[in-house]
Amino acid sequence: MKYHLKTLGCAKNTVDSWRMESALRSSGHIPSFNRQDADLLLVNTCGFIDDASEESLDAIRDLDSSRTGDQQLWVAGCLTQIATDRVKREIPGVDNTFGAEEWDLIALELGPSQETYDIPDATMPGASVSAYLKVSDGCDRPCTFCIIPKIKGAMKSGDGQRLLSEAKMHAYAGAKELVLIAQDTTAFGEDTSNKDGLADFLEELSETVPEVPWIRLMYAYPGKVTPKLAETMSRLPNIVPYVDMPLQHGSDATLRRMKRPSLRKANQSLELLTKAMPEIALRTTFIVGFPDETESEFLELLEFIKEWKFDHIGAFSYSPQDGTPAFEYGGSVDSEVVADRYSRLMTLAQDISSSRTKDLVGKRVDVLIESEEPGENTEGDLFSIGRSFRDAPEVDGMAFVKGVFQPGDIVPTIVKGSLPYDLLCYPA
Ligand code: SF4
Known part of the structure; x- marks a missing residue:
């Protein structure tokens, strides 16, 4: 059978799609880039925020409206995990639905392919110069604005050997960069009580794929950078001095309402990293307009940004998610105030980024x-x-x-x- 796969959402979903494709390919099915040629139209959805859910629904509608009579339309991923009924109600033509992580089930329901195809190569689907390695899935953190723990469930570390094999396949396919992702990469190993699980894994990974010169760490959790992790990153030659640590805010009062780690913990992690790797590039993300965010809390956030001079900052205006504790909070911040704060934050972020890139001239x-x-x-x-x-x-x-x-x-x-x-x- 030929399948046409559409993936929505973040890099973590891209990795899920690779896994889905690996299971499908193992059963003899092959991808079709052209939707008209496919027997099965498959959508891997995102349901992280309302906009992402709408985008996923639009993609399903689009495939549904253009399909031919005998094409099947199957939908999987985060949106069907939390809102199967909505998907079926809004697009009754959907033939089958699966939750997040049910990749093997999709291949199982399809069964082995009845046809034999010439498969051009045995490389990992999606292989390129840079590849994502998803080290764990799910999340146990209590962030009050986030629906992910409900969608994905408890954190499960990936099997170390399987991850190393995946890394070798990427290296064999020509990847020069591996980007480690998860809902929280620093949680790797916590489910087996190894608080240095990520440091240990990086050690093994670095040795397993010495031909990959850049290994990059995304989505670290404030307070969870251990001295061993910082030391390991600084010592291993193919771990790049770069960390993405979503911090979400710079005021303790807001962080408490978000049920996020305190500024003390964030500072502790940032200090460990910058001491071990003075040349490190730091990326982070912040939410503006969280319920009851006052002007003085927002100013604390700006001060925090000035203090750390992050190389890269992403910002989001708070958007309430049904099913999260923060959805029940009152105190929504006026949309014009949110827009103004967003723009002030991004202006500061751009000024800092500009001066960071200017400092590199001549280097x-x-x-x-x-x-x-x-x-x-x-x-x-x-x-x-x-x-x-x-x-x-x-x-x-x-x-x-x-x-x-x-x-x-x-x-x-x-x-x-x-x-x-x-x-x-x-x-x-
Ligand atoms: S750590 Fe990230 S994924 Fe986990 S609950 Fe918090 S925001 Fe959501």
Whole structure:
């Protein structure tokens, strides 16, 4: 059978789709990039926030409206985990639904393929210069604004050997960067009472794939960076000095209402990381307009940002999620106030990012090339596009390197100029 898979949502869902595809391929089914040629239309949905749910529903509707009579439409993932009835009610044509993590069940229900196909290669679906490695799923944290623990359930660390095999497959397929993701990567091992589970895993991973020069850590939890983790990251040659730690706010009062770790814990983790790796690039995200957020709490957040001068900041305006404790809170902040705070925060974030990239001018940085084809500037110079260790795929900035290079090349460069988020580089 040929399937056409549409994936919505975050990088964690992309990894889930790879797993779904691995199970389908093991049963002899093959992907079809063209939806018209497929026997099965499959959607891996996201239900994290209202906008994401709407986007998933639109994608299902779109496939439903254009399908031919004998094409099946199956829907899986976070949205069907929490709102199967809604999906079926709004799009009655859906033939089958699965929750999050039921990847093997999808392949099981389809059974082995009745046809034999020529499969062009045995590489991991989605293999590229940069690959995601999802080290655990689910979450036990109590954040009052988040629906994920309800969708995904308790945190389960991935099987270490399976993760190492996945990493080797990515390396074999040419990945030069592995990006570790999870709802909370620093929780890895907590379900087996190993508070240094992530540090131990990084040690093994680094040894298993020495040919992957960049291993990157996303989604660390404040207060959960151990001294051993910081030391391990600083010592291993292929762990890049980069951490994404969503901090959500910079005022203890707001953090308490969010049931998030205190500023003391956040500062402790940031200090451990910056002491071990002075050159570290830090990424974080904040929510503005959480219920009852006062102007003085918001100003504390701005001060916190100025103190740490984060390289990359993502911000979200608070959006209440049905089913979360915060949904029941009163005290919603006026939408104009939220918009104003969002814009003030992003202006500050951009100023800081600009000065961080400016500081790099004249310095040497390695750039991992991602572009297939070179671009051309107004002077007719050809340039290739990639990223330095400071930038994670999809969310951070880019580096434009003069010259023509291949995807996967790591080019030593000198930074010649900077934009708020991006670098202009010449080969060294
Ligand atoms: S740690 Fe992240 S995924 Fe877990 S409850 Fe908090 S916000 Fe949600």
